[in-house]
Amino acid sequence: MLSHKAKYALKALLYLAEQDENHISRTVEIADGANIPKKFLEQILLDLKRGRFVSSKQGKFGGYYLIKSKNDITLAEIHRLFDGAIALLPCASLNFYEPCSDCKTESECNLRHGLMLIRDKTLKAMEGITIASLVKK
Template sequence: MISQKAKYALRALVSLARAGRGETRMIGEISREQAIPKKFLEQILLELKRAGLVASRRGRSGGYELLRPAEQITFGEVLRLIDGPIAPLPCLSIIAYRRCEDCRDEAECEIRHVFERVTLATRAVLDRTSLADSLRLEDLPV
């Protein structure tokens, strides 16, 4: 399950993708449109800015904008940034691997084998689905 913070981050990024490359959106606009508490959105956008996904501009035409094309930002990238590894078991994590405490032999673990298939399929979909894809619901990769 993804966190509420990750869901809000994805909503904010999709909103910026919908605005178009080089166009800015004010925090208040995104907050109202996506039903995200403004203070929480400010924290999320700051984290996305530090990660190099968005930029902010001050002034009359200020606000937030995507730094890369929406086609180059995937759901997998955003989820890893906000929530960490995409793995239901610590022994399946690529970036935070940890052996399960109660496991005798990973090679023989039936639970691990099933969840490994689920994890690989999930990662594949998330890593090939971009913000731009999400705007075209009928074209989402399977």
């Protein structure tokens, strides 16, 4: 399941993607438009900035805007930024790999291989969902 943070991030990105080119959106505007608690959204937007999905203009008349094409922002990326691994166990993860402490050796693990199959399919599906594909026409 997605955390609220990831869900809010997606909704915020969708909001930004729906604005006119060159429009700068204030946090409060996004919060109201997408129904997200404002103070919480502040943190999320900063995370999205650190992840180079959006950039900001500080000070009066400042705000946030997309710096990555909505066609290039995938659900997989947002999941990883906010919720971490897409695989079902760390030992089956590409980006968040960690060995399992309860497995004697990895080659003997009956779970890992199957979970990597799942990971590949889920990842492929999640990479197919972009912000652009989600925006209502």
